[in-house]
């Protein structure tokens with residue numbers, strides 16, 4: 001029996017028993033994801049070679065690249081999703097998770113070097129996102145979106161450059177891409193990023209802990225109050241830790257988060273998601 005899980009962005013997940021083992025096959029035949037999935041497999045493999053504290057990565061057994069199909073065969077991890085984990089975790093376990101995330105991010109920072117990323121990198125990304133947003137029917141003819149795009153444009157054209165660590169990141173470090181297995185946390189769904197920076201990973205974690213993104217995408221019943229308490233605790237601790245330690249974080253977090261949330265707009269296919277994104281963007285633009 002194969003279990004199929006439909007990926008969010010055009011990838012298919014098949015859970016396949018073979019003999020005594022269970023494997024996950026992640027595949028795509030969508031032309032624009034062929035190479036991305038390949039890059040994902042390579043990032044996952046590289047991360048698998050590092051001994052992180054409590055952070056694990058499913059082993060990649062095989063990468064198949066055909067002309068019109070990419071397939072990754074990897075280890076299947078018995079796990080809980082973040083909601084199931086947070087609902088039963090005590091604060092001690094949440095402290096472990098925070099420690100593991102800090103350790104993972106510090107490892108990345110250590111492997112990076114500081115760079116002045118030119119403003120043009122952000123400006124051209126912004127133009128690309130703006131173009132795609134304006135082809136989303138839910139964003140066209142929306143005056144608030146027009147105003148947000150206008151104000152965000154001003155932010156990205158006013159920056160000089162972003163002095164940040166560059167070299168390594170997960171790329172899509174939301175809680176929906178963490179599989180919880182006891183006190184081990186398996187990272188999946190690595191993604192190439194327009195700037196390979198740990199700041200991107202902090203921004204993605206805070207997309208969940210500050211803005212509760214993955215909860216918005218969760219369709220089953222859950223204890224919203226408890227989830228909020230846990231997320232708020234993680235958010236406070238991650239934010240204050242990096243605020244105190246790294247001036248590049250304090251200086252650039254909001255600009256990077258603005259870009260991150262903007263990048264979701266083209267893919268929002270529900271009005272409630274567009275409204276949610278607009279609220280965050282208005283708040284960020286007000287704060288910057």
Ligand SMILES: Nc1ncnc2c1ncn2[C@@H]1O[C@H](COP(=O)(O)OP(=O)(O)OP(=O)(O)O)[C@@H](O)[C@H]1O
Nearest residue numbers: 005006007008009010011013024058075076077189
């Ligand atoms: N190695 C694994 N072991 C167990 N379950 C997995 C594994 N990889 C993926 N899954 C399951 O499949 C779901 C989706 O996986 P993943 O995050 O890689 O895809 P996605 O977000 O749908 O993909 P994409 O965003 O690349 O389209 C996970 O949330 C998890 O439930």
Ligand SMILES: [Mg+2]
Nearest residue numbers: 176177188189
């Ligand atoms: Mg995912």
